[in-house]
Amino acid sequence: MVTSIDPSLLISNKSNTISTGNSSLGKDEFLKILMAQLQNQDPLNPMEDKEFIAQMAQFSTLEQTTNMSSLLEKFINTQTQSDSILKYSEMIGKQVEWKSTDDTGSGIVKSIKQSDTGIILELDNGEEISSDSITKVSMAE
Known part of the structure; x- marks a missing residue:
């Protein structure tokens, strides 16, 4: 018995439109991807410890970079305001x-x-x- 594949399921018949939301991934998106990866991993062949630790380190680095960027922006705004009044004093x-x-x-x-x-x-x-x-x-x- 020969089984045939439905031609509508072939990749060549699918449209090439790719829908992306935001062009940059933030820490929330990164965490969602990591959680989906952990939930859908093969129980007989789970992610290796090294891979998991590397991904958690990337997440931690991303979070710290985001926090540092926010603090740096606040610092610059404070310095700009302080400099103005000091300059005119x-x-x-x-x-x-x-x-x-x-x-x-x-x-x-x-x-x-x-x-x-x-x-x-x-x-x-x-x-x-x-x-x-x-x-x-x-x-x-």
């Missing part, structure tokens, strides 16, 4: 001239503060100006 006690779209003026910087829009300089006359509008800085007279 050198202007305290100095004479500044400023120009905005509808006004110009000058005064001595009394204090510096950070707002959502950027660095704000408070002058000795109580006026507050944005650091972006400063045109000249000089020694106070």
